[in-house]
Amino acid sequence: SESPEERPIRQRLLVVANRLPVSAVRKGEDSWSLEISAGGLVSALLGVKEFEARWIGWAGVNVPDEGGKKTLTEALAEKRCIPVFLDEETVHQYYNGYCNNILWPLFHYLGLPQEDRLATTRSFQSQFAAYKKANQMFADVVLEHYEEGDVVWCHDYHLMFLPKCLKDYNSGMKVGWFLHTPFPSSEIHRTLPSRSELLRAVLSADLVGFHTYDYARHFVSACTRILGLEGTPDGVEDQGRVTRVAAFPIGIDSGRFIRALEIPEVQENIRELKARFAGRKVMLGVDRLDMIKGIPQKILAFEKFLEENPDWRDKVVLLQIAVPTRTDVPEYQKLTSQVHEIVGRINGRFGTLTAVPIHHLDRSLDFHGLCALYAITDVALVTSLRDGMNLVSYEYVACQDSKKGVLILSEFAGAAQSLGAGAILVNPWNITEVAAAIGQALKMPPEEREKRHRHNFLHVTTHTAQQWAEFFVSELNDTVIEAQQRIRK
Numbered sequence: 001s002e003s004p005e006e007r008p009i010r011q012r013l014l015v016v017a018n019r020l021p022v023s024a025v026r027k028g029e030d031s032w033s034l035e036i037s038a039g040g041l042v043s044a045l046l047g048v049k050e051f052e053a054r055w056i057g058w059a060g061v062n063v064p065d066e067g068g069k070k071t072l073t074e075a076l077a078e079k080r081c082i083p084v085f086l087d088e089e090t091v092h093q094y095y096n097g098y099c100n101n102i103l104w105p106l107f108h109y110l111g112l113p114q115e116d117r118l119a120t121t122r123s124f125q126s127q128f129a130a131y132k133k134a135n136q137m138f139a140d141v142v143l144e145h146y147e148e149g150d151v152v153w154c155h156d157y158h159l160m161f162l163p164k165c166l167k168d169y170n171s172g173m174k175v176g177w178f179l180h181t182p183f184p185s186s187e188i189h190r191t192l193p194s195r196s197e198l199l200r201a202v203l204s205a206d207l208v209g210f211h212t213y214d215y216a217r218h219f220v221s222a223c224t225r226i227l228g229l230e231g232t233p234d235g236v237e238d239q240g241r242v243t244r245v246a247a248f249p250i251g252i253d254s255g256r257f258i259r260a261l262e263i264p265e266v267q268e269n270i271r272e273l274k275a276r277f278a279g280r281k282v283m284l285g286v287d288r289l290d291m292i293k294g295i296p297q298k299i300l301a302f303e304k305f306l307e308e309n310p311d312w313r314d315k316v317v318l319l320q321i322a323v324p325t326r327t328d329v330p331e332y333q334k335l336t337s338q339v340h341e342i343v344g345r346i347n348g349r350f351g352t353l354t355a356v357p358i359h360h361l362d363r364s365l366d367f368h369g370l371c372a373l374y375a376i377t378d379v380a381l382v383t384s385l386r387d388g389m390n391l392v393s394y395e396y397v398a399c400q401d402s403k404k405g406v407l408i409l410s411e412f413a414g415a416a417q418s419l420g421a422g423a424i425l426v427n428p429w430n431i432t433e434v435a436a437a438i439g440q441a442l443k444m445p446p447e448e449r450e451k452r453h454r455h456n457f458l459h460v461t462t463h464t465a466q467q468w469a470e471f472f473v474s475e476l477n478d479t480v481i482e483a484q485q486r487i488r489k
């Protein structure tokens with residue numbers, strides 16, 4: 001093995017995201033339990049290992065007292081995480097309000113709040129003010145921990161102001177920003193009252209990254225049409241300064257999933273699940289309970305399939321894992337009751353005394369339980385109405401090397417661009433089409449399943465989270481060096 005002197009110095013990375021990879025739950029005065037957070041961003045970031053990385057973000061919990069702050073900071077330090085403490089009012093205005101009631105739906109083509117989602121001008125303005133204030137609070141923590149030469153990598157729609165806060169303080173800092181959601185057509189972004197301020201703030205970064213080429217193109221169009229700036233092959237130019245804009249499709253740590261399937265506890269779980277659902281094909285959905293995931297539409301498509309195919313009624317089961325998320329936002333509360341109502345109706349309609357067609361779980365599974373479930377699934381249904389990438393589709397493929405199940409995938413998920421050739425692509429709004437895809441998937445001959453799976457498995461195992469991060473960080477380093485050379489000339 002290498003001696004310490006021979007070992008290359010690893011790049012120090014400050015990864016800043018609203019959500020830390022672990023979320024805290026207070027167990028007592030001084031004790032905290034840390035649980036892995038949900039969502040695609042965390043799933044990918046957990047796969048990034050070969051850096052000297054520190055994570056800066058919100059631990060998902062209100063911490064009013066000094067004692068709590070101290071003990072939580074210590075507990076998080078063991079995980080290389082550094083907390084940003086947000087007070088309740090800021091969480092309400094910035095996270096529930098501006099991030100999740102305004103930016104999130106807008107970036108997923110659901111538009112700005114209307115009717116009961118209507119934010120009055122006053123609350124819109126106060127939420128935007130809270131958003132900027134929160135971004136400044138993240139910047140303050142970054143500055144406390146920053147060392148010359150560090151790469152600061154800001155993530156997602158929560159932190160669009162952060163590159164500006166950091167560059168205002170230190171224009172020499174290497175700052176990248178990456179969006180984990182779609183960036184919508186410039187015609188959609190145009191409707192946002194703070195459209196220009198947000199774009200300019202993002203352009204303060206040296207490198208701006210998206211999952212797909214389309215999202216990058218939409219962003220450049222928004223800058224040219226809304227700000228009147230010049231789009232170049234490299235990105236966006238403003239008075240001689242270029243912000244590089246490019247696509248960096250994310251991946252997962254596929255090895256972690258593949259290895260998990262070898263663990264005796266997981267194998268035991270697989271055996272139990274197989275016995276439990278013997279004689280029935282298993283269809284699976286795993287989503288955060290979010291309107292962008294198209295859960296009601298997916299369940300209605302399953303109902304249509306059962307309606308049209310009476311022979312299949314006792315031969316197939318749909319397991320839907322719906323992980324609760326953003327439960328303080330009214331839209332999400334409404335979605336929960338809507339989904340429960342539909343599931344109840346369909347189970348009443350097609351259930352028997354001994355079996356129901358849909359098992360709906362309002363909770364997350366632990367990592368090993370999830371791997372076992374992926375492994376026994378015949379058909380996975382990922383039918384998001386819009387989705388930045390969707391890593392559930394990647395996780396499913398990684399766990400399917402022995403079964404070679406079928407992936408039904410929304411054409412509006414970023415993943416459609418990478419797994420499209422192996423999956424059955426559908427328009428999730430077209431319930432008849434999704435019902436037909438379910439039939440096609442359940443009846444697909446083994447040779448075709450094998451061929452489709454090969455394609456996807458190869459992609460998922462060769463485009464990993466680690467490679468994604470290395471590619472982004474090296475591009476950021478190069479961009480900064482090129483910019484410095486341009487200035488010297």
Ligand code: G6P
Nearest residue numbers: 019038039040041156180181325
């Ligand atoms: C998406 C977002 C992430 C977010 C995750 C979970 O994947 O892109 O930034 O962390 O959802 O949502 P939450 O609001 O619970 O952090």
